[in-house]
Amino acid sequence: MTEPTRTPQQTAEYVRDGMLANDNATKGLDMRIVEVGPGQATIEMRVRPDMLNGHATCHGGFMATLADSTFAFACNSYNELTVASGFSIDFIAPAREGDVLTARCHEVSKAGRTGVYDTEITNQRGERIAMFRGRSYTAKGRPAVPAVPA
Template identity: 30%
Template sequence: MDVTPGSATLGREWVSFDPASASATLRFRARPDFGNRHGTVQGGFLAAMLDSATGITLLATLPQELTAVTISLNTRFERPAPIGALTVKARVVEKDERDATVEAEVMSPDDTIVARGRAKLRIRKRQPV
């Protein structure tokens, strides 16, 4: 998959993808400048990681001529997230020809869930660049 400027900023890396279950594991690098006044990752960066992970997971299931855009992202922050490597597990839970729902969890290095997200995405034809 292409590395976009946003995914590069978030330090996104593919760990694994299972086409049979439409699920992926990704790693993100939360840099020190992602920190809030408490020394943990600011929630907006966690939401961006969830958005990135849900979108790229859906894209991995689509033919090349299709793409997807997020139309909503519901995020729940469970615990403070440490600066450093964070893992995201994402899976497509519903998909038809027009829309999809993808769920994901951000986990700290000790596998504690720090944030959850549920994204609704619109599937559409890729436009020429």
């Protein structure tokens, strides 16, 4: 089936909608996709009581999941099936119950099948909470979201 002609922005939005429909992790953590575009995405998540660790701060795994989801929407925005080949995260400040965390991801480099993406997580006051760097691998010739049959 031939893909319809879309602008790069329309492609990113198409992929967002198709991926989100099957993304139980993103939906289950009540993440909200604020924006997508070619090579970039922004997602918000409110820190809930069930996300707190023994120090009453947001567990790092939830912040990594927020950043990883944002990374996924950014690196798949061209509608080429792309997966993480690795990531690192640095925690800079604690997030607390009720904080609204915003993850902003942008493409740093995309060459051949590999890419590098940086994601900054901030709270509702604009304070930096964490920095995440994701490395991607693209399976050429496979769409992230298949065409809808006519």
